[in-house]
Amino acid sequence: MASSIVNGADTLKLISTIPRSGLSFHGSEFTGNRFPYKGLVSYARKATHAAKIMAPKCSISSSRPAAQLRFIQHKKEAFWFYRFLSIVYDHVINPGHWTEDMRDEALEPADLYDRNMIVVDVGGGTGFTTLGIVKSVDAKNVTILDQSPHQLARAKQKEALKECKIIEGDAEDLPFPTDYADRYVSAGSIEYWPDPQRGIKEAYRVLKIGGKACLIGPVYPTYWLSRFFADAWMLFPKEEEYIEWFQKAGFKDVQLKRIGPKWYRGVRRHGLIMGCSVTGVKPMSGDSPLQLGPKEEDVEKPVNPFVFLLRLILGALAGAYYVLVPIYMWLKDQSVPKGRPI
Known part of the structure; x- marks a missing residue:
């Protein structure tokens, strides 16, 4: 997939001519009667300019209400959700949403070029993403962090990850010192963070000066039925929200x-569920300049067990919709002639 966000872009240039019968941008849903590949090239004048979305306006989803149902949008619910999902995560969830090809493509912007880099994989779960990291970085220099011991138990079983440090922890309160890591990677975790801005602020803090954060996560749907189930399940950020969170943190x-x-x-x-890879560079040492108030969620606060169970069940049912979506898309891919959008 082509990169959609370019920092400091001032001018754009289309590669190849535009057919009268239609226009298509690779990686978007803006299509005409034809479906040719179109690339965008940007020329940056000043790196201080804000990042811009280089995609047609129709690819930006409609606005959402500030408050959402999001039945699994808290750490306790995510903990128990993965208590059961961890059993089938690698074999049922990944094939439809997070393949090895996607993983390698998503990690490419992280620039993992040195085997001696110190890397933290936050929300690393079963270690599927970590397997992509250790292709380029020695396992002994990689730390996998997750709040789910059930997911981490799966990671510990993978031979390639035997030398990794594996610890339980909170993405919004990382147990690493400031200016610690060369790279921060988090894949498939932000959707369960009660406060994404706080988690990205922590990513900034733990990185060394010049270090790079790579956050891989879902994208918000534009189709009405998919929006309904997405909002009922967990957080599906918009592309521009990712950019704003990174910029506010200081990246x-x-x-x-x-x-x-x-x-x-x-x-x-x-x-x-895995729709974009967002990267940012830490420009100076120390903590993020962003100041935040108390955490959104107090994990020590007691919850009503009936309400908790109801939220967990409803959230899991909403999530089941996204098990069916890749099956539906795969069937369309098999039945619709190649070269046509589906």
Whole structure:
């Protein structure tokens, strides 16, 4: 997939001519009668300019109300959700939403070029993403952090990750010193953070000066039915929200790269659980300049067990919709002639 966000872009240039019968941008759902590949090239004048979304306006989803149902949008609910999902995560969830090809493509902007880099994989779960990291970085220099012991137990079983440090922890309160890591990676975790801005602020803090954060996560749907189930399940951020969170935390050179299973053919109206890879560089040492108040969620606060169970069940049912979406898209890919959007 082509990168959709470019820092400091002033001018754009289309590669190849525009056909009279239609126009298509790779990685978006803006399509005409034809579906040719179109690339965008940007020329940056000043790196201080804000990151811009280089995609047609129709690819930006409609506004959402400030408050959402999001039945699984708290740490306790996510903990128990993964208590059961961890059993089938690698074999049922990943094939439809997070393939090895997608993982390698999403990690490419992280620039993992040195085997001696110190890398933290936050929300690393079963270690699927970490397996991509250790292709380029020695396992002994990688730490996997997750709040789910059930997910981490799966990671510990993977031979390639035997030398990794594996610890339980909170993405919004990382147990690492300031200016600690060369790279911060988090894949498939932000959707469960009660306060995404706080988690990205922590990513900034733990990185060394010049270090890079790579956050991989879902994208918000534009199709009405998919929006309904997304909002009932967990957080599906918009592309511009990712950019805003990174910039507010203090990151520079913020870029967003769209990713997705091959059979989506660039059409993203249903949203994707793994839909984009966002990167940013820490420009100076120390903590993030952003000041935040108390945490959104107090994990020590008691909850009504009946309400908790109801939220967990409803959230899991909403999430089941996204098990069906890749099956539906795969079937369309098999039945619709190649070269046409689906």
